[in-house]
Amino acid sequence: xxxxxxxxxxxxxxxxxxxxxxxxxxxxxxxxxxxxxxxxxxxxxxxxxxxxxxxxxxxxxxxxxxxxxxxxxxxxxxxxxxxxxxxxxxxxxxxxxxxxxxxxxxxxxxxxxxxxxxxxxxxxxxxxxxxxxxxxxxxxxxxxxxxxxxxxxxxxxxxxxxxxxxxxxxxxxxxxxxxxxxxxxxxxxxxxxxxxxxxxxxxxxxxxxxxxxxxxxxxxxxxxxxxxxxxxxxxxxxxxxxxxxxxxxxxxxxxxxxxxxxxxxxxxx
Amino acid sequence: xxxxxxxxxxxxxxxxxxxxxxxxxxxxxxxxxxxxxxxxxxxxxxxxxxxxxxxxxxxxxxxxxxxxxxxxxxxxxxxxxxxxxxxxxxxxxxxxxxxxxxxxxxxxxxxxxxxxxxxxxxxxxxxxxxxxxxxxxxxxxxxxxxxxxxxxxxxxxxxxxxxxxxxxxxxxxxxxxxxxxxxxxxxxxxxxxxxxxxxxxxxxxxxxxxxxxxxxxxxxxxx
Amino acid sequence: xxxxxxxxxxxxxxxxxxxxxxxxxxxxxxxxxxxxxxxxxxxxxxxxxxxxxxxxxxxxxxxxxxxxxxxxxxxxxxxxxxxxxxxxxxxxxxxxxxxxxxxxxxxxxxxxxxxxxxxxxxxxxxxxxxxxxxxxxxxxxxxxxxxxxxxxxxxxxxxxxxxxxxxxxxxxxxxxxxxxxxxxxxxxxxxxxxxxxxxxxxxxxxxxxxxxxxxxxxxxxxxxxxxxxxxxxxxxxxxxxxxxxxxxxxxxxxxxxxxxxxxxxxxxxxxxxxxxxxxxxxxxxxxxxxxxxxxxxxxxxxxxxxxxxxxxxxxxxxxxxxxxxxxxxxxxxxxxxxxxxxxxxxxxxxxxxxxxxxxxxxxxxxxxxxxxxxxxxxxxxxxxxxxxxxxxx
Numbered sequence: 103x104x105x106x107x108x109x110x111x112x113x114x115x116x117x118x119x120x121x122x123x124x125x126x127x128x129x130x131x132x133x134x135x136x137x138x139x140x141x142x143x144x145x146x147x148x149x150x151x152x153x154x155x156x157x158x159x160x161x162x163x164x165x166x167x168x169x170x171x172x173x174x175x176x177x178x179x180x181x182x183x184x185x186x187x188x189x190x191x192x193x194x195x196x197x198x199x200x201x202x203x204x205x206x207x208x209x210x211x212x213x214x215x216x217x218x219x220x221x222x223x224x225x226x227x228x229x230x231x232x233x234x235x236x237x238x239x240x241x242x243x244x245x246x247x248x249x250x251x252x253x254x255x256x257x258x259x260x261x262x263x264x265x266x267x268x269x270x271x272x273x274x275x276x277x278x279x280x281x282x283x284x285x286x287x288x289x290x291x292x293x294x295x296x297x298x299x300x301x302x303x304x305x306x307x308x309x310x311x312x313x314x315x316x317x318x319x320x321x322x323x324x325x326x327x328x329x330x331x332x333x334x335x336x337x338x339x340x341x342x343x344x345x346x347x348x349x350x351x352x353x354x355x356x357x358x359x360x361x362x363x364x365x366x367x368x369x370x371x
Numbered sequence: 372x373x374x375x376x377x378x379x380x381x382x383x384x385x386x387x388x389x390x391x392x393x394x395x396x397x398x399x400x401x402x403x404x405x406x407x408x409x410x411x412x413x414x415x416x417x418x419x420x421x422x423x424x425x426x427x428x429x430x431x432x433x434x435x436x437x438x439x440x441x442x443x444x445x446x447x448x449x450x451x452x453x454x455x456x457x458x459x460x461x462x463x464x465x466x467x468x469x470x471x472x473x474x475x476x477x478x479x480x481x482x483x484x485x486x487x488x489x490x491x492x493x494x495x496x497x498x499x500x501x502x503x504x505x506x507x508x509x510x511x512x513x514x515x516x517x518x519x520x521x522x523x524x525x526x527x528x529x530x531x532x533x534x535x536x537x538x539x540x541x542x543x544x545x546x547x548x549x550x551x552x553x554x555x556x557x558x559x560x561x562x563x564x565x566x567x568x569x570x571x572x573x574x575x576x577x578x579x580x581x582x583x584x585x586x587x588x589x590x591x592x593x594x
Numbered sequence: 595x596x597x598x599x600x601x602x603x604x605x606x607x608x609x610x611x612x613x614x615x616x617x618x619x620x621x622x623x624x625x626x627x628x629x630x631x632x633x634x635x636x637x638x639x640x641x642x643x644x645x646x647x648x649x650x651x652x653x654x655x656x657x658x659x660x661x662x663x664x665x666x667x668x669x670x671x672x673x674x675x676x677x678x679x680x681x682x683x684x685x686x687x688x689x690x691x692x693x694x695x696x697x698x699x700x701x702x703x704x705x706x707x708x709x710x711x712x713x714x715x716x717x718x719x720x721x722x723x724x725x726x727x728x729x730x731x732x733x734x735x736x737x738x739x740x741x742x743x744x745x746x747x748x749x750x751x752x753x754x755x756x757x758x759x760x761x762x763x764x765x766x767x768x769x770x771x772x773x774x775x776x777x778x779x780x781x782x783x784x785x786x787x788x789x790x791x792x793x794x795x796x797x798x799x800x801x802x803x804x805x806x807x808x809x810x811x812x813x814x815x816x817x818x819x820x821x822x823x824x825x826x827x828x829x830x831x832x833x834x835x836x837x838x839x840x841x842x843x844x845x846x847x848x849x850x851x852x853x854x855x856x857x858x859x860x861x862x863x864x865x866x867x868x869x870x871x872x873x874x875x876x877x878x879x880x881x882x883x884x885x886x887x888x889x890x891x892x893x894x895x896x897x898x899x900x901x902x903x904x905x906x907x908x909x910x911x912x913x914x915x916x917x918x919x920x921x922x923x924x925x926x927x928x929x930x931x932x933x934x935x936x937x938x939x940x941x942x943x944x945x946x947x948x949x950x951x952x953x954x955x956x957x958x959x960x961x962x963x964x965x966x967x968x969x970x971x972x973x974x975x976x977x978x979x980x981x982x983x984x985x986x987x
Contacts, residue, residue: 145667145829234934241929246856249922253620253860257867260613264874267610320848419978427888428978448892455890462981466885470602475595482595483891527889 120182121157127325128174129159142178144187152186154178164328198222255348262352266290266360274365283361287354294353295346302342309333309341372439374534374566375401375424380433381589382419393419395589396433401535406561407568408580416589417570418539424568425458425537426450438534455484459528463540465520467512473499473523474508480530491530498526502556518549525556529565536560538569542576554579596895600902603875614871615911618957621864622915626953627923627943628857632850634944639842642939643835645777646715648686649816651838652806652823652830658841659833660690665802666830675826676808681819684809686713689790691797694752694762697741701762704737704784707776708793715777715807717787721745722772728792731768734776737784745770751788753796764796778937808832849942864911865960872904873968881984883972888981893973900969901962908961912954919953920945 122142124134134140136156143151160177184190198213200206206224213222266273273286313331320330382394394416401407409417422428423435426442435443442453454460467476474495481491499508502522512520521541528536538557542550554576561567561581571577585593604611652672654664666672669687676685689708694701707716711724717732722745725732731751733743743749747770754763768788776785794800810819816834823832833841843850876883883896923943930942 148829234932238930238933242926245926245929246852249620249624253617253624253863256613256617256620257863260610260617260867261870263610263613264870267607268874268877323847418982422978425888427981428976451887451890451892453890454888458890460888462885466881468599468602468882468886470599470606475598479595479886479891480889483889483895531890 120152120154120179122154122182123158123160123177124156125162125175126159127162128176129156131174134159142176142186152182154182162326164326197225251344255352258348259352259355262294262349262356263359266353266356270360270363273360277361277365286361287357290357290360291350291353294349294356298346298349299342301349302345305345306333306338306341373400374403374405374438375568376434376436377401377424378434378436380420380423380435381431382416382423382428383431392589394423394430397586397589397591398433399584399591399594401566401568403534403566404561404564405566405568406557406579406581407584408577408582409568409570409584409586410572410577411586411592413572415586417586419589420586421537421539421568421570424535425460426454427460455480456531457534459530459533459536461521461524461528461536461538461541463543465512465517465524465544467520467523467527469512472509472511473504473515473519476512476523477526477530480527484531494530495526498529499523501529502526516549517545518552521545521549521553522556525553525560529560535566535568538567538571540571540573541569542571542573551575596899596902600899600906603879603899604903604906607875610871611907614867614907615914617867618864618908618911619914619918621860621867622912622953622957623919623922624860625857625864625956626915626919626950627926628853628860629949629953630919630923630943630945631926632853632857633946633949635846635849635940635942636839636843637946638939638941638944640835640839642777642937643838645939646807648684648715648807648809649835650808650810650820650823651833652808652827653804653833655829655831657831658838659805665689665799665804666806667802669801669803672803672806672827672830676806676823678826679819679822681810681814681822682808683811684713684807686710686715686807686809687790687803688714688716688805688807689793689797689799689802690804691753691793691799693786693796694755695741695749696752696762697743697749702737702741702784704733704786706731706786706788706793708790708797709787710790711787714787715809717774717776720773720775722770725771725788728789729766729768730771730789732772732774732787733770734774734779734783734785736779736782737786738773740784743770745772751786751796753793753798764798766796777939780935781931781938806830861956861960864908864957865964868904868907868961868964869968871907872900872965875903876900876968876972880972880975880980883969884975884977884980884984887973888977893970896973897966897969900972901965904961904965905958908957908964909954912957915953915957916950 122140124140128134134156136159138156140154140156141149141151142154143149145151158177160175162175178186180193184192198209200209210222210224213220276286277283310333313333316331317329321327377397377399379396379398380394381392381396384391384393397416397420409420411417419428423430423443424437426435426445430443433443434441437453437457440453440457442450445453467473468479471479474492477495477498478491481494486494496505496508499505502525504519504522504526507515507519512523515523521544525536525541528538541557542553545553550573554573557567557569557576558579567580569576569580577583583594584591651659652666653659654662654666657664673685673687676682686709691706691708693704693706695704696702709716711726714724717734719732720735722732731749738744741749748767749770750765751768752762752765755761756763774787776783776787779785790803794802808819808823810816817836820832820834820837824830886896887893923945927941927943930936931938931940
């Protein structure tokens with residue numbers, strides 16, 4: 103099996119103790135345990151590569167780029183990987199840790215000034231650059247969200263109109279008794295707001311449960327610790343506020359329509 | 372043989388824990404061409420009797436036979452068809468379809484009976500002309516007066532040439548003058564051999580009928 | 595008369611009816627989009643894979659084509675082995691690499707494919723001709739736009755780049771012979787095509803290929819050919835279109851699941867809207883319905899009338915939803931098409947008449963179902979009692 107070569111590591115091990123670390127997915131799928139011996143090669147199908155001992159099994163990171171890719175990750179000592187891959191004294195990149203933000207800026211500046219043909223980047227900038235896939239997914243989700251909100255708004259308005267109109271005789275009787283249009287509208291809008299609040303609370307509950315299910319399902323499906331759905335306080339606040347506004351507007355429109363009709367007409371006379 | 376034969380007809384209702392005996396066993400016959408008014412105080416069972424005659428309710432006991440058929444023992448589908456072909460109903464509140472014109476309201480039972488469009492259109496016009504509303508055929512019920520609406524309702528009731536015309540307080544929603552016009556119309560219909568049974572509080576209407584059945588507490592007390 | 599009554603009832607409350615149609619339209623649009631999305635990517639990808647008639651792809655063992663930098667060695671020997679199978683009628687080895695093209699003060703980096711122009715299945719010629727000779731190159735429109743070159747120009751092309759010395763190695767002059775459109779090219783990606791041997795030499799990958807594209811006879815069993823290849827050439831994985839589609843399905847299963855969930859929700863919302871409207875409408879007209887029953891109109895005809903009302907709303911909404919759905923699909927497709935590395939030819943939302951008919955069918959069923967229960971219930975009310983209650987009300 104072709105072993106995917108990942109970035110190399112830090113400690114130097116003497117050649118006679120060549121060890122590798124494999125990820126938990128590979129360990130589970132191939133039934134490999136610590137202490138097992140494997141052959142690693144850079145050539146597909148090559149059975150004459152290096153024999154190594156599995157010394158560790160590592161957890162997979164919550165890396166969005168790994169979603170839906172059935173790849174395995176292996177960690178090897180740098181010199182070993184260079185030898186196996188025929189890379190010579192070369193690396194793809196260096197990862198540099200600094201002491202604090204100001205040290206990072208200084209290091210970035212100095213490396214870019216001194217290094218010949220190299221460019222240093224902040225890790226955060228690379229993360230942004232390599233997360234284009236998920237930016238696309240995020241935009242897609244937002245678009246779906248907007249469409250859903252528009253559909254819900256129309257639906258809500260329609261239902262509210264129907265339900266308020268169902269009570270037109272009650273409204274007519276109140277108006278004939280001398281209750282003002284303003285009072286009627288206030289009553290309907292208050293009712294609509296209460297319904298919207300209760301509905302939002304239920305919706306938040308359902309959304310939270312759905313979120314739990316989504317994470318459980320997709321974490322299992324893609325075998326990743328990544329979170330696919332998060333219900334945050336700001337999202338809850340936005341959802342509740344939006345449904346409240348929609349509910350009130352729908353109630354207002356429906357009740358205004360009703361109070362503009364003469365009471366006797368509401369009775370069907 | 373009589374057109375309508377009623378034998379020991381009774382109807383009970385249950386309201387919560389109480390039983391109400393709306394009709395307690397009435398017996399009478401009605402011949403073809405009769406004009407009968409059923410009168411009595413409120414709650415005496417006259418509307419209940421009319422509903423049973425019209426096959427829109429089922430008796431608890433007894434029988435109704437109309438043209439030798441027993442609608443009280445029919446299943447819903449048969450009873451519906453029976454009403455369509457044999458009964459013409461006129462209600463106190465007219466109950467015209469508000470979205471249809473006068474002519475379309477009259478056509479409604481004929482459409483249900485399967486008459487072709489041209490045929491029912493012609494008959495509807497004829498009926499509207501008969502009730503004096505030829506020039507109002509395109510008007511919706513909201514554009515007609517109470518008396519005009521009731522005339523349309525009468526024309527509708529006659530659409531399929533029913534054996535009997537049943538009318539429940541046909542002048543109940545009308546003023547005296549308009550009521551008199553309707554009473555006159557009933558007279559004309561009966562003169563043209565339509566069998567009419569009306570339930571009414573209206574003395575004028577009751578007097579216009581050729582026969583009166585008095586009811587009280589669910590029984591016939593006088594005829 | 596049933597149709598006429600249904601139409602008259604709908605016109606009675608025009609704004610309510612129009613709002614319901616609008617609501618159904620939005621639900622229908624969403625449903626159509628989700629049906630399109632559930633099959634679109636797969637169909638689009640399948641069409642792309644089949645577009646040049648190559649039914650099989652060969653990649654380094656355990657990998658997907660161009661998924662890694664791994665290459666297949668011994669191209670010549672492999673081609674000879676493959677030719678032993680009479681079912682195989684065309685073999686197109688492809689080697690991918692990167693080239694650097696200095697033009698003026700700037701150096702442009704471009705992907706390049708080394709192909710055999712006689713049997714290649716990677717690009718369509720837009721103008722000019724294929725790069726037949728070793729010093730010829732074809733470029734795509736993104737390359738032309740970025741560099742300003744044109745067919746007939748000569749450019750310097752290098753593969754090796756020493757970042758420390760900032761010099762290019764293996765530089766050679768190439769004549770641009772044609773403009774091409776890469777079938778599997780992503781948006782805004784600079785790409786070129788050269789002779790396979792040229793790329794092998796420049797990239798120092800002698801006798802290597804990134805993948806092979808294989809065409810088998812029309813009457814041959816593709817799966818059999820695939821299995822034969824894997825036995826005959828153990829260091830490779832052979833993928834049929836079916837296998838490739840399975841891989842795509844697995845990787846993008848999220849979108850199919852999302853499509854299913856949102857499609858179901860949309861259908862349910864549309865159904866709920868029509869049901870609510872019909873139920874309220876029927877409740878308002880209980881008196882009229884009961885009178886019709888008293889006049890002798892059958893339950894069936896009453897149910898028919900009300901179901902027709904539901905269907906009018908549903909079908910009108912569906913028609914509007916079709917137009918709206920195509921617009922939103924285009925918009926959503928535009929978002930998803932910007933996935934990095936996704937071939938431009940791939941659509942997530944592919945309009946297929948089958949999808950439209952399926953959506954319409956589902957909506958129609960929901961429209962019927964929405965009308966049946968409330969109308970049957972209203973038509974089954976006891977006539978005498980209901981008339982009395984209506985009179986009191």
